[in-house]
Amino acid sequence: MTPSTPTPAHPGSITYVxxxxxxxxxxxISGVPEALRFAENEKGTLVPVVRVVAKIAGNQRFIxxxxxxxxxxxxxxxxxxx
Amino acid sequence: xxxxxxxxSDPVSPAVTSARSAKTSELSGELPAQVDPLxxxxxxxxxxxxxxxxxxxxxxxxxxxxxxxSKLRELLKxxxxxLAKLKQNGAEATALLRELSLARGPRFSLGNHLASGLPELDxxxxxxxxxxxxxxxxxxxxVNKLNAxxxxxxxxxxxxxxxxxxxxxxxxxxxxxxxxxxxVTESPTFATLPADQQTAALRSxxxxxxxxxxxxxxxxxxxxxSPPYELRxxxxxxxxxxxxxxVDAKMYEFIAxxxxxxxxxxxxxxxxxxxxxxxxKGLAALPEASLALVHSVTAQPKTNPLDAxxxxxxxxxxxxxxxxxxxxxxxxxxxxxSPTSQGSLNGSLIHETGHTLSMRLFGTQNTEGKWVDWNxxxxxxxxxVSTYAxxxxxxxxxxxxxxxxxxxxxxxxxxxxxxxxxxFAILDSILKATP
Numbered sequence: 047m048t049p050s051t052p053t054p055a056h057p058g059s060i061t062y063v064x065x066x067x068x069x070x071x072x073x074x075i076s077g078v079p080e081a082l083r084f085a086e087n088e089k090g091t092l093v094p095v096v097r098v099v100a101k102i103a104g105n106q107r108f109i110x111x112x113x114x115x116x117x118x119x120x121x122x123x124x125x126x127x128x
Numbered sequence: 129x130x131x132x133x134x135x136x137s138d139p140v141s142p143a144v145t146s147a148r149s150a151k152t153s154e155l156s157g158e159l160p161a162q163v164d165p166l167x168x169x170x171x172x173x174x175x176x177x178x179x180x181x182x183x184x185x186x187x188x189x190x191x192x193x194x195x196x197x198s199k200l201r202e203l204l205k206x207x208x209x210x211l212a213k214l215k216q217n218g219a220e221a222t223a224l225l226r227e228l229s230l231a232r233g234p235r236f237s238l239g240n241h242l243a244s245g246l247p248e249l250d251x252x253x254x255x256x257x258x259x260x261x262x263x264x265x266x267x268x269x270x271v272n273k274l275n276a277x278x279x280x281x282x283x284x285x286x287x288x289x290x291x292x293x294x295x296x297x298x299x300x301x302x303x304x305x306x307x308x309x310x311x312v313t314e315s316p317t318f319a320t321l322p323a324d325q326q327t328a329a330l331r332s333x334x335x336x337x338x339x340x341x342x343x344x345x346x347x348x349x350x351x352x353x354s355p356p357y358e359l360r361x362x363x364x365x366x367x368x369x370x371x372x373x374x375v376d377a378k379m380y381e382f383i384a385x386x387x388x389x390x391x392x393x394x395x396x397x398x399x400x401x402x403x404x405x406x407x408x409k410g411l412a413a414l415p416e417a418s419l420a421l422v423h424s425v426t427a428q429p430k431t432n433p434l435d436a437x438x439x440x441x442x443x444x445x446x447x448x449x450x451x452x453x454x455x456x457x458x459x460x461x462x463x464x465x466s467p468t469s470q471g472s473l474n475g476s477l478i479h480e481t482g483h484t485l486s487m488r489l490f491g492t493q494n495t496e497g498k499w500v501d502w503n504x505x506x507x508x509x510x511x512x513v514s515t516y517a518x519x520x521x522x523x524x525x526x527x528x529x530x531x532x533x534x535x536x537x538x539x540x541x542x543x544x545x546x547x548x549x550x551x552f553a554i555l556d557s558i559l560k561a562t563p
Contacts, residue, residue: 062441062442064442065519071441073441078437079433079434079437081371081433081434082434082437085454085455086454086455086456086458087455087456088455088456088457088484088487088488089456090456098441100438100441100442101516101519101523102444103342103343103514103515103516103519104341104342104343104345104516106343106345106447106450107438107442107444107447108516108523109438110483110522115492116492116493117455117487117492118455118483118484118487118492118522119454119455120452120453120454120455121452121453121480121483122432122449122451122452122480123449123450123451123452123476123479123480124435124438124447124448124449124450125447125448125450125464125465126446126447126448127446127447127448127465
């Protein structure tokens, strides 16, 4: 991530949603790698990541990162190494 | 870390929520009353396990836990060897097929391999024969058998029309549903059910959209042609700073339909990385509305260092990042354990950038504003392109867009449109395409 704007304040935690079990984990920001705490929105402004949703389908896991007000920030597709 | 157990709330239809609940219950060994006949029969048909299967993603071979699964997991790495094993027939081959029939993703992608071995099978057991025959059912045969089925006759006219439509196209989604409907309706247990229970089972089949492929990208073949694009000579980037390391790289300027995208490719990388030609063809294959939102593509030389974090958070290791797309228009591609196919790269690019497109078009609240039109269209179509598309309107848009774009200009386009006419009409409008 290459910040193009000053880093804003973070609310303090990220909610991780497991889309397979529909369960949530709330993780303090101190336990989250710095590269995952913020992401750019569509305007290129850094905003805090507050919710991450992951779901497995087939041999892939899809990870979606959202900011406040459900603003979509980043999507990642992972593949099973097996 | 604070762990709560509250449910994730997303705006899906009650039918989908119910279907999800049924599938989750199936995995955990609890059967809701309304789907019990079907699932009980299903379990018997596939030689259901005596012990409950653990809650988890059955599509992922890494999660299969029975002794047969271990063997199958190894064989899946080499489909040719798997086919040879299946040709031996006998109890072991039957057991492997039963396991395959429980695994939607691998079963779907292995269908062609299995089908290619059918003529050489010697005296297959009844189970083996039935399951293999269900791998490649024809449209006409499937419709004829449904029309002769007492349970099917008990469905309403609208329900019969719906199921007939689902199985009657040459689109991959229909092929997958045909396999499932044949496996279910031709099971010995299904045949012994009273007509009203067969009807209930088929109604459950409709409600859960049983038989969908896990994701659209399963089984994607490489496109034979690529839309035109221009790739300007690269600029050398000595000791370029990537996410995790500095490596000499090249930066290309990609141009198509008046849109410019910078592509950075490392000179050296781990394992397998997409080539500049693959990336350029992938960009050229995007809908123009999506391409307009992409500013850069970076092929990383190393794996995503964040994979370890997600593995820990979600307690499910063994996944490796392939592609990330950010809302600001930056796409990142990571090295893969196996070579990337053009079809797979195109599909992932369309899907992942599709999230940015839907947010720009419809907004961030997927139950409000223009999302209402999309959700109403999905309800009118009554079918999703994959089980993953069922998970939320956002994923439904991304998966449907991928399906729309990869079938566009192919003989399958008209067939695909029969299944998803309302959503394809919206995509026509968005992408300004001619139906």
